[in-house]
Amino acid sequence: MATVDTSNLGVGSGLPLASLYANLETAENTKLTAISNQKTTYTAQLSAYGKLQSALTNLQTATAALGKTATWNATSVSSTNTAFSATTSSDATVGSYTVNVDQVAKAQVLMSSSLSSSTTQLGGTTADGTRKLTITQPGTKDPLTITLSDSDTTLNGIASAINKAGGNVAATVIKADDGDFRLLLTSKSTGTSGDMTVTVTGDDTLQQKIGHDSTSSALSIQTPSQNARVSVNGIMIERSSNTISDALTGVTLTLKSKSTADEALDVTRSTDSTTQAVKNWVTAYNSLQSTIASVTKYVAVDAGADSQSNSNGALIGDSTVRSVQAQLRGQLTEVQSGAYAIMAQFGITQDPDVGADGSTGNLKIDETKLSDALTKNPEAVQAYFIGDGKTTGLATSMNNTLTKMLSTSTGSEGVIQNAQDGINATIKTLDKRYTAMQATIEATMARYKAQFTALDSLVTKMNSTSTYLAQQFSSSSS
Template identity: 25%
Template sequence: MRITGLASGMDTESIIKDLMKAQRIPLDKIMQKKQYMEWQRDDYRSANKKLFDFRTLTSDTMIRQSTYIQKTVTSSAPDDISVKNVNSTSDFTGKINVKQLAEAATMQSTERVLASDADLTKKLKDLNVTVPTSFTIKTIKADGTLDKDGYIVKLDENSTMQSVLDDINKNSGVNAFYDSFTGKMAFTAKNSGELAKTIAADGTITNNNPSEIIIEGDTNNFLKLEDAVATDGKNAIFIYNGLETQRQSNTFQINGFEVSLKKASNTDITFSSAPDTDKILASVTKFVDEYNKLIENLNSEIREKKYRDFHPLSTEQKADMKEKEIELWEEKAKSGTLRNDSVLSNALGQLRSALNSAVSGVAGADRLSEIGISTSSNYMENGKLVIDETKLRKAISDDPNQVYELFAADGATDSEKGLARRLVATLDETRKKVIEKAGTDSAVNTTFSLGRTLKGYDDQISRFELRLQNIETRYFKQFSAMESVILRANNQSSYLMNAFGGGQ
């Protein structure tokens, strides 16, 4: 806390403040450079985010075969069977006659397990029920064989019926249900169908495990299963294109398409597939649209005008301006941070080259133009892609696999790689260079080039602020010394005045 100007009557604070403004000019320039570089870093990261988003779209859509194998399937009886494509690259037709639906094995207790008013959350010992320490559930597995080891259900005095049910349903191969009305337990195998049979060389069919649900170790007959009512599982029986066959489940795959049986109608049901042109077209169109947005954004960045007379504002400058004035000023000050940037300029050239080159070794179309996608003739659009929807739709409808190969072929050389794979490689390389220059949101300054420069600015600012503090302290000392001299002079003058006046 300083009290100045008592002797001189001068506004020392204001004088020193004005003197320090001149001293702060070099510091303000350093802080302006730092601010501009922070804007540049943020713009690089924003561009990197756009590159990443487009790279993700390209990888997840244009390189995945699932994008191109989408099909529409028609059925003469969709309420009886449903058919959908899973991974078939070619169209399929067929005829199915369903004789029998698959069913899961069941087992029910013959006597009441708990009293009708029993609380399933109470401990079994409090319900006057004697329980075994454990029992084992064996049942049919997804491959049709018996789980010979089974799942061991462990019980103790603190077990409740609810905890036993939860354990069975979560960990074993059956679903258990306690019916409070009848007081009985019911079990249903999670996997439907019959146990797989062993066929000997002479054609004899044997099955050493006749039951799909086996419960062992219930020594106290806790589950009341001594004379359990059980029904065996059944396989689905159907005729597919003249061949009678079976499946454990009502949902299964044949040649890359999935069939779901819903009803045993004993009638011939026909189905056929065709490429889902609309969905495939939508995916390709979205890719083209996002590509056009990306190159438009990158071109705007490298061509954005730089206003050299508009520097970042200092705190003192902002204090003298209105909010709208600050906003308009900084809009121009931030402009052009990536103007003529070599990394982004090279990336744009490589992206255009990747899409305009032919793909060697693919059957059918080897260029975008052959499937209805071409580069805009308007040079002002900087290489945007234009879609001839009629031509692209026909290419997809005729052979969606050739479109897949054009984009996703995984050749040994660059010329043999699909267009989308080339784009991904270019995007990855560009992002690597941008990250080396501007880092990521979680990166520390010492790990990228702009960050290291920013750290250097921070060090300069710290040293300069310390220097300014010393200068300001020196000014106050100098003015304080001046005040002391003036005060002594005033005292001497008063003394002399008093002395001369006294002599008269």
């Protein structure tokens, strides 16, 4: 509201009009305070629904993971291997394989002859002072093409230009001794597909010093390339890289060295990742219960108190929250078809005790019982959570429920979105009421000021007339 100057009210009349005006204004502003308090309450509810939405979203993420076949098909490598290492994905088939690394892949390395200086220009004279260096490799789509100026034809200049080009070749200048410098070119790709052909166009002199192809070469092969070769169950596999991911489905082999003997690669079902997925779900469910306890908390006050405690949750007694909690708890007790009908059979139960934060119905895990079930009958635990993948199975049905609850799609809004929309609409209405009330109060106070100003003026005139008459009577008497 605009500040009104009332300091002159009552100055002429002597009446306490300024303080009276201030008291009236304070009384009128209590109407705004009531609206502000309502808005504060609804804003707190909106914030609480945001926390509830976040907790439900986390639970949905954990629930959806339990509803995926990939979660239950997680595998790991249980063998310890020397000549290679291996990792697996959910596509891997559980089993044992015999692996023997015949040879690891190597990258080709080319080296120039000994040159007396790394800074002496090696190129000949060209018409425009430039020449073109091209390095091609069978496994690289586009050749590496570099334009060299006269100053770039030193060993240092050639190496720098190649490295700056960012291709599939690394260049290094090696100083073996004083007056003994060599250019080293190394393919960044292993295998024969990384073999290099080096051609200088427009400068025969430089070509004779660093050119290289399969028929003639100024560069010697320091390290010949070779493909990786590995035998899996007696079948020889050859690849250009030491990382082989397409030989065994779901298994990536990384070759380290030539084998001295056959090694067993054991792929087993990973109970660790599955156990973690179950724990994540239990943690998310319990976190939701904690959030619900917080936003619906009730703190008792002394008998006869006029108001509720300020520590109460913003959604205390909220029917939507009760409905959400009841629906999810109800699903926990639904009997599933299969070897495991209820969670207690594989070690998950509801805790009858109230948590330290006031939450109830929390889940607890008997890790020994869960581990035993996942080891001996993982398919049954999977069936309990996944069911038919459409409507049955705890994770499937709970994920469907959470999806509906959290839906924000127009026309199919979930209970959370509906509740938030309702609160936002109420807050907008309160904002309009506040603005309208402000205008009403300003008009009322303007009317009061006009009336007080008129009263002040009238009383001032009356006082002036009274003083004049008193003076006249006094003069007549004397």
